[in-house]
Amino acid sequence: MTSDGSKIVVCPQGPLIVRGEFTIEDGHGQEVPTNRTTVALCRCGSSAIKPFCDGTHKLKNFEKRS
Amino acid sequence: MKLPPQRGPVSAELIDLLRTFAPENDQTACDDRLVVPLESEDILFSDDLQLSLFVLYELHYRGFDEVDERWEWNPQLLALRARIEEQFERKLREIAMDVSYVPGDAQAVAQQLFTLANDDGGPSVSNFIAREATLEQAQEFLIHKSIYQLKEADPHSWAIPRLNGRGKSALMEIQFDEYGAGRPGAMHSELFALTMRGLELDAEFGAYIDRLPAITLASVNMMSLFGLHRRLRGCIAGHLAIYEMTSSIPNARYARGFRRLGFDTPVTDYFDEHVEADAVHEQIAGRDLAGGLIEYDPTIATEVFFGAQAACAVDALVGEHQLTAWRSGKSSLRTATERMPA
Ligand code: FES
Ligand SMILES: [Fe+2]
Ligand SMILES: [Fe+2]
Numbered sequence: 483m484t485s486d487g488s489k490i491v492v493c494p495q496g497p498l499i500v501r502g503e504f505t506i507e508d509g510h511g512q513e514v515p516t517n518r519t520t521v522a523l524c525r526c527g528s529s530a531i532k533p534f535c536d537g538t539h540k541l542k543n544f545e546k547r548s
Numbered sequence: 549m550k551l552p553p554q555r556g557p558v559s560a561e562l563i564d565l566l567r568t569f570a571p572e573n574d575q576t577a578c579d580d581r582l583v584v585p586l587e588s589e590d591i592l593f594s595d596d597l598q599l600s601l602f603v604l605y606e607l608h609y610r611g612f613d614e615v616d617e618r619w620e621w622n623p624q625l626l627a628l629r630a631r632i633e634e635q636f637e638r639k640l641r642e643i644a645m646d647v648s649y650v651p652g653d654a655q656a657v658a659q660q661l662f663t664l665a666n667d668d669g670g671p672s673v674s675n676f677i678a679r680e681a682t683l684e685q686a687q688e689f690l691i692h693k694s695i696y697q698l699k700e701a702d703p704h705s706w707a708i709p710r711l712n713g714r715g716k717s718a719l720m721e722i723q724f725d726e727y728g729a730g731r732p733g734a735m736h737s738e739l740f741a742l743t744m745r746g747l748e749l750d751a752e753f754g755a756y757i758d759r760l761p762a763i764t765l766a767s768v769n770m771m772s773l774f775g776l777h778r779r780l781r782g783c784i785a786g787h788l789a790i791y792e793m794t795s796s797i798p799n800a801r802y803a804r805g806f807r808r809l810g811f812d813t814p815v816t817d818y819f820d821e822h823v824e825a826d827a828v829h830e831q832i833a834g835r836d837l838a839g840g841l842i843e844y845d846p847t848i849a850t851e852v853f854f855g856a857q858a859a860c861a862v863d864a865l866v867g868e869h870q871l872t873a874w875r876s877g878k879s880s881l882r883t884a885t886e887r888m889p890a
Contacts, residue, residue: 494659497827517734521828535828537795537827540665
């Protein structure tokens with residue numbers, strides 16, 4: 483991790499892990515609250531707590547293994 | 549916590565010794581007492597040996613009320629611990645089954661651990677809690693969990709000075725979150741205490757020790773065994789990885805179960821928090837902790853996978869114990885007769 487900015491890890495068959503300095507906003511410009519400094523953002527579309535990942539992707543097979 | 553009641557010859561001698569003597573003055577007392585033979589058919593289900601091991605380990609965590617703190621490093625107690633641990637580790641290696649790990653990079657390690665977690669065919673306590681548990685069964689479930697969750701993350705913290713590089717940073721990132729990210733009152737152990745109090749349970753660590761069966765103690769003793777030995781640092785990393793990977797989905801079910809029983813925040817906070825937190829932790833634990841550790845030292849790989857597989861095997865036994873009791877309308881905790889002094 484660098485001291486400024488943020489870094490995103492694309493987890494194969496899983497979420498985006500975001501760490502560093504960032505804010506998350508919804509479509510209305512409202513900040514999505516979180517008290518975590520590293521978050522997992524859902525990439526599969528199945529999470530019940532979007533935009534965050536809740537692990538449901540593990541039941542879904544949404545992305546082929548490379 | 550208070551010293552628990554004994555459950556057989558070894559724990560009887562041990563607990564009596566801790567209660568009565570001072571470590572430095574009474575060496576002969578130790579010599580006479582701690583040579584008791586360790587007999588057990590299956591150490592995972594031995595009340596006497598699992599309780600003894602729990603007590604010996606607890607000296608390294610928070611100790612016991614009115615017990616001399618110097619006992620922690622007493623050579624005779626360490627020798628007794630080593631004798632029990634030898635049997636315990638042998639049994640764990642037996643039930644964990646062979647490791648089938650294919651060497652690869654950190655992502656390959658994570659993927660194999662995720663596969664292991666997915667294939668874990670252990671009995672589903674979480675489905676039971678979600679759909680059918682009664683209030684009493686939900687309380688019992690919390691009582692079983694409390695012996696770890698009220699000191700959640702502590703056994704894995706022993707590994708911190710024993711790792712380096714990517715694996716260590718990963719462990720620190722996870723543990724920081726487990727301990728509430730610096731926010732007082734937000735430690736996962738504290739959230740769990742709120743859940744317990746919400747169900748009118750005593751949230752003091754160890755309050756229900758006498759009611760816990762050997763197999764529940766075995767699951768927390770396994771973490772202390774892995775955590776306290778540098779030699780087993782790979783195992784504690786594998787253990788943490790598999791715990792994180794088998795957490796988000798079950799915790800969503802627990803939350804559903806407690807809501808079905810009429811509870812809400814703050815009782816459900818612990819479970820809700822773990823749905824979100826462990827979806828992050830499982831990625832870090834698989835790729836950066838376990839994967840990072842193996843990248844740094846490929847020879848540790850089988851130990852990482854052994855730790856993960858042992859965790860699955862023991863927790864399957866805990867789950868089986870709970871579900872068998874509940875399905876036949878019985879308590880999963882030790883009964884009053886079982887708790888009668890022998
Ligand atoms: S990516 Fe994890 S639930 Fe969608
Ligand atoms: Fe936690
Ligand atoms: Fe976690």
